[in-house]
Amino acid sequence: MIHIRAHIPVVVKQVIRRSVAAVLSVDLNGGGIPQLSEQERAASRDFSLILPIHDAPEVTERCLAGIERYGGDAEIILVDDGSRLEATLELIREAVQHRSWQMVRHDTPLRHSRACEAGARLATREYLLFLNSDCIITPWTWCGAHEAFAAAPKIAVVGPSTSLNPGQRASARALHCARYWTDEQIYAFAAKHIRRHAGDGLADLAEASGSAFFIRRDVWERCGGFHPELPDYGNETELCKRLRRQGARIIWTRRAYIHHIGAGSMRNVVTAREKQQRHDAAKKRIDELYPEDDDTNKGDTK
Secondary structure, X not given: OHHHHHOOOHHHHXXXXXXXXXXXXXXXXXXXXXXXXXXXXXXXXXXXXXXXXXXXXXXHHHHHHHHHHHOXXXXXXXXXXXXXXXXXXXXXXHHHHOOOOEEEEEOOOOOHHHHXXXXXXXXXXXXXXEEOOOEEEOOOOOHHHHHHHHHOOOEEEEEEEEOOOOOOEXXXXXXXXXXXXXHHHHHHHXXXXXXXXXXXXXXXXXXXXXXXXXXEHHHHHHHOOOOOOOOOOOHHHHHHHHHHHOOOEEEEEEEEEEEEOOOOOOOOOOOHHHHHHHHHHHHHXXXXXXXXXXXXXOOOOO
């Protein structure tokens, strides 16, 4: 079977995957654009959302549209990490011009960790959400994270349910359809997921996905941010290991859902070979820092 699959043209594989995704999504059509509840809006007021952007305008546009719909009263901070494409620059200009959002610009790319840190320096709210630009927030973004932090002071990091990360994956359907769902289908799936898991408790994790990473601001400031030698890949892995050494807890809440399209924030920005080299270098450094640990519960999320 594997031998046969290797000879199927890429375009045929894509058609098959899209066809399967369409079948899996029949019950998600026609849901429209739901409103943000007053409970979610109230919870959002305690959060600063920090969005590093480096080109990838197609996914960035969807990400920004989601934030406009469901950012509520959160503090929104965009970090333009050396974008060059005019389409990306125009998206950022419009976002800042017409909304009370803040923006930091780097003339040259400093990469994900340093972009997050630059945004966090402007943050004033109790909790931070570091969001990849290939993620789409939903009407169920804030309350689940807020309740998780309120559950225990030792909870330092909260990860929402998402489509890709193995440790926080909502379902196999979300994984298969991650790149194919429309925004309306994402919201319809999120609504079903939240209803299904309304009574579920919190689950401890070894680490949370960096694609949508909630952390207490005071914890972030005390620990000094991401490791200086990890500019992108592995930065959340190392931070979670460091925090757990200090007795903090990393939690997954199923009462929040943020959709991760996947690899879009880096697609067409770095080559596959460079991406793998960055990933391997990060893993090597983390293994050197934590030789006793082998508890990683997820893969690449950038």
